[in-house]
Amino acid sequence: MKLEKESRTLFAVAVVILILLYFLPIWRIDLKAPQYPEGIGLYILIDDIRGQERNNLLSVNRLNKYIGMQAIVPEEIPELQIMPFILGGVIVIGAVCWFTGRRKYLTGWIILLVIVGIAGLVDFYIWAYDYGTNLDPQAPIKVPGMTYIPPLIGTKQLLNITASSYPASGGVIAGLSGLLAISALYFDKRLKKKRAQ
């Protein structure tokens, strides 16, 4: 079954806006501590982890040293090398699906998008769990039973630091893309029903 013109346009927008993910941070981690009135935090991009302000990543690593957390070294995280290609794949497949203009391909692409999204979050959690629990036994500060897994989404108190984790602009756009694709499907059904009458 072919997609209606209007829903096909929505589908196009859903695919195209994903290109912005190459430029915008997907996730943000904000850290609040009494000594940092100016704020400190990280952005997670498709291919990098970066300080919100210059030198923030270095500062986070220097702070984490005290509790024995491994340093975050973006170059050593393989996912950051692979993700740009996965995103590229999602966009290209989306374009092909759009080109066919068939509804079942739109449905297929939505499923792909959801799988990739969930996989991304799971992977993020695995890393966060590893950073937060796999601590250097020689760390200067050891709090028995304490782990430092940052929240996947939401806010959590880790010693003196309040850590908040939320989608950044790129993450919002990814979600928006999914919503647009799903609404394309939904409106397509309603339009077809209307036009059949």
Place this chain on the structure above:
Amino acid sequence: MQSKYNYLITVGLVMVLVAAVFIGCPRDAEVTHEAADRVYIAPGDLDEFYAFMSGGFSGQVSVYGLPSGRLFKEIPVFSVKPEEGYGYELETKDLLMTSFGHIPWDDTHHPSLSLTDGIPDGRWLFINSNNTPRIARICLETFKTMEILEIPHSAGGHASPYATMNTEYLVSATRFSVPVPQADVPISTYKENFAGTLSFISVDDNGTMDLDFQLIVPGFNYDLASSGNGPSHGWMFFTSYNVEEAHTLLEVKASQFDKDFIAAVNWQRAQECIGDGQGRTKEAEYYHNVRNPDTFMSESTRKTSTTVLEPDNCPGVMYFLPTPKSPHGVDVDPSGEYIAAGGKLASVIPVHSFSRMLEAIENEAFEDHVNGIPVLDYEATIAGEVQDPGLGPLHTEFDNRGYGYTSAYISSEVVKWEIGTWEVVDRIPTYYSLGHIMVPGGNTMEPYGQYLVAMNKSSKDRYLPVGPKLPQGGQLIDISGDRMRMLLDFPLIGEPHYAQAIPAEKIQPNVKRLYDLHQNQHPNAVRDVTEARVVRDGNTVHVYMAAVRSHFAPDNIEGIHVGDEVYFHVTNIEEEWDIGHGFAILGDKNPNILLMPGETKSIVWKPDRPGIFPFYCTDFCSALHQEMQGYIRVSPEGAGTPLMYGTGDEMVTR
């Protein structure tokens, strides 16, 4: 006889006034709780103005916030500061170099903010030293002294620096005339052999100073200066006293004549004359010390000549304006038209008119010549006299509503008078013995007329006593209304001779938080712990050390011997705001060095006995600051202990 009689009257009046202060009504009856609201800056809030106070005999500049009167910082300028290492570390030692050698102290007097179109631009603060005449430039991004220029052919560099409208020039004049060039002559030959100099120092776009020319002038005491503004741009005014040219017991002998002079100098005319070849090169010896912001190092250059100009060879370059009784301050109003003089022993404040001065020059209304310099007729230049200005008027500042404020030392008060009517409209006592006053922008074309800071020479009973030496007393006065109101007392460092203030927003956004480690071009910097190392070269050992939370690299060093000269080049490799480290070694005759992020400093240590010498971080940098320490093993001379160093369990052997 006449002067002795005046003196007695003055003393009598002082005693009456002092008595009035002590016996009179309850002190500061007019200060109400409302004053507290005006100066209270709630915790976490920021002040409206940065105020820069000279430290006088402290040799430094202190930075205060207004209206709170809170002290933020003491910037080392002409005096060493062991707290930071200033003047001891190799990077700043050369800033204090002079033709007399390295001098660890001086007497700072008049801060002067750099100006653009007659308004402070927030780039630099200049300040002079009086004892060994010099001018320093402080960068207002880092609040660090970046340059010091010595002024040759001078002594008592008091009338300085007083920037011109666009910081074309700073000036320095001799308060103590001396032979030029210096010579071994009987002091009694003062009149034949002594001279004054008025030096003009150019400032380029980077702030770098250069001694452009010196006017050779009669051997009076040149006291203070003020630059022309607007219509009077291009002119500089200097007060002088001791036109009697006395060389002993000046308190009496220099107070004989009814009038001394304000010297009006047309520096644009001087430039023309020098351009026409009227200047001449004179031998001189002076140092120019400049600090490089990228390498942190300072470089001293010895200079050997200056360009001098005799007023005789440049008609029109200089005129004398007779001004009553040993004038101290000279202050040009924001319009650039009026020139107020504070005759310390005078009974009026004479205010000269710039336009009338030009007319008098045009009409050759000269009453005399001194050394070929025309003396203008007093009546021809005077615009008005403020009557009853208090006893011992010294300095005048202006607001933006057409009023002048003059400090009176002997009667210890601020006197407010109106430009044009020359009438006193208000007065307020200060505690005690008022010297300089400062209205933010009050010496520029756009004063901010809210506050006036009084800088009192004495504070007597204003604070809890701390022994015979009292702090000098700062007082904040509200000048925004018709009547002046006392707001706040705050103690000052040293003896502030004048101050400057500037709205915070002109400086705050540009202030550096740290030095970029990747821009650090210090020749001996390390950028990472892996670059830390120890290198021996004969009896000299260089330690290239990194400081980072919370350790030094290296933190164990062996193989140093008595008789070695050990250079520690320490770099703070932090890249985060306000993470400082310090470095000090047991028994070192140097003070500690304090390093802010991205900064490198060097000190030389000469161990004189064998043993183990701990070193540690002196600036509480982190939760493990106490752990930030290390050891140096010093062996007897010739012991042959191999050079070894490291951090952690691995030692590197060289």
